[in-house]
Amino acid sequence: MKSEHIPKATIARLATYIQVLSEFKREGTDVVSSERLAEACSVNSSQIRKDLAYFGEFGVRGVGYYVQELITSIKRSLRNDRAWNCGLVGVGNLGRALLRHREFSRKGFIIRGAFDCDPYKIGEIVEGMEIVCSRQLPAKVKELSLEIGIITTPPERAQRAANYLVGAGIKGIINFAPSRISVPSHIHLEYVDFFHHFYAAAFHIRFAEHQE
Amino acid sequence: MKSEHIPKATIARLATYIQVLSEFKREGTDVVSSERLAEACSVNSSQIRKDLAYFGEFGVRGVGYYVQELITSIKRSLRNDRAWNCGLVGVGNLGRALLRHREFSRKGFIIRGAFDCDPYKIGEIVEGMEIVCSRQLPAKVKELSLEIGIITTPPERAQRAANYLVGAGIKGIINFAPSRISVPSHIHLEYVDFFHHFYAAAFHIRFAEHQE
DNA sequence: GCTGGAATGTGAATTTTTTAACAAATCACC
DNA sequence: GGTGATTTGTTAAAAAATTCACATTCCAGC
Numbered sequence: 001m002k003s004e005h006i007p008k009a010t011i012a013r014l015a016t017y018i019q020v021l022s023e024f025k026r027e028g029t030d031v032v033s034s035e036r037l038a039e040a041c042s043v044n045s046s047q048i049r050k051d052l053a054y055f056g057e058f059g060v061r062g063v064g065y066y067v068q069e070l071i072t073s074i075k076r077s078l079r080n081d082r083a084w085n086c087g088l089v090g091v092g093n094l095g096r097a098l099l100r101h102r103e104f105s106r107k108g109f110i111i112r113g114a115f116d117c118d119p120y121k122i123g124e125i126v127e128g129m130e131i132v133c134s135r136q137l138p139a140k141v142k143e144l145s146l147e148i149g150i151i152t153t154p155p156e157r158a159q160r161a162a163n164y165l166v167g168a169g170i171k172g173i174i175n176f177a178p179s180r181i182s183v184p185s186h187i188h189l190e191y192v193d194f195f196h197h198f199y200a201a202a203f204h205i206r207f208a209e210h211q212e
Numbered sequence: 213m214k215s216e217h218i219p220k221a222t223i224a225r226l227a228t229y230i231q232v233l234s235e236f237k238r239e240g241t242d243v244v245s246s247e248r249l250a251e252a253c254s255v256n257s258s259q260i261r262k263d264l265a266y267f268g269e270f271g272v273r274g275v276g277y278y279v280q281e282l283i284t285s286i287k288r289s290l291r292n293d294r295a296w297n298c299g300l301v302g303v304g305n306l307g308r309a310l311l312r313h314r315e316f317s318r319k320g321f322i323i324r325g326a327f328d329c330d331p332y333k334i335g336e337i338v339e340g341m342e343i344v345c346s347r348q349l350p351a352k353v354k355e356l357s358l359e360i361g362i363i364t365t366p367p368e369r370a371q372r373a374a375n376y377l378v379g380a381g382i383k384g385i386i387n388f389a390p391s392r393i394s395v396p397s398h399i400h401l402e403y404v405d406f407f408h409h410f411y412a413a414a415f416h417i418r419f420a421e422h423q424e
Numbered sequence: 425g426c427t428g429g430a431a432t433g434t435g436a437a438t439t440t441t442t443t444a445a446c447a448a449a450t451c452a453c454c
Numbered sequence: 455g456g457t458g459a460t461t462t463g464t465t466a467a468a469a470a471a472t473t474c475a476c477a478t479t480c481c482a483g484c
Binding site for chain 2: 459460461462463464
């Protein structure tokens, strides 16, 4: 089928599929049906087939999908078949945790630069990486070919961090700070807000109680 | 209007509204129109009015919304008008970062218990909290009235953590570990996967390049 | 090489979500 | 107290996403 616009939800699900498929692979499963994969991901099997159809035909009728092959195909579809160089701005608690998080390099997102504007932090080594002054971003982005910027500053400094990153020529920004920021339209901006999951949980728990 | 089923996306947006409204409040803005709020949140103004309509009528026609009042109303709607006691299982890098993250208590989610099964970690004090053996979950959940469980273990231990939490009588689980888990249907389960934002960024960046 | 069972890929139907449009309500000003 | 400029709440329309349903393809066994 191959299509133009891909729903955000599809991208998120494809990430889940990779995760679950990797588990299948570890367990030694070679072939999987959309039905079985769907169950493991708690989605509808048509959903899976449709999501994949945006990018091509990866299965074999009457058989299913070859697990390893499908992982490779999805990764390629998501442009995750090569590593991405990331720079992190704001080395607080969360920033530090992300710098040390194994999953990043495992998933192909390599954090190559750590930046902060606090003179007490500059020069410190975290996870083998020296914290550099944010003002050096332009030089470092070029030097390390950074493409994705991660903002983990306090909310009030997020916009400035974004400005630095944009000025330095970054292509995409993932904002973990709890504040909205504005960037030119050619920069891809994503907000990470895991609190809405807490709100959702709280909401549904109390809602369920009310029902009783 | 007041309605039965509330879309997940609405909950996520309401969380954003609270954030942006709080900024407005800090700036000294007392009244805001759905149009202005919409712009700040990058959504459609009808969207905002519709989202709010699920829960009641909070505005004044011809005037707009009183910022403080709206914040309070949304928080009440989301059951965020009281504190929620949380327990965190898995004190690794991410777990530690969350334990130290100020935003939690600020938003009304208080992490009151930290659990791990590593004997080297048990007894350690993090952010004024003693790390307790996971086996003590049942006792602690009762003692501290924990309602929401946070899983930040490595993926292979997430299911066991979930089992402990469920057995201890927790009501909702937020799973930060990159693995799917299964819980009884009466437990509200949310997955936090911030990597899909990275996939989305990578995808759109390379897609844009391709277009040139 | 045929046949039956299985599972994909996809167009059509359904459901859900978003956007538009407007009547109803409010206020400032005359 | 009436008028016009605003802005909400809500109904209707449009768009988008999900699910259904099935023709098409593939394989194993005879």
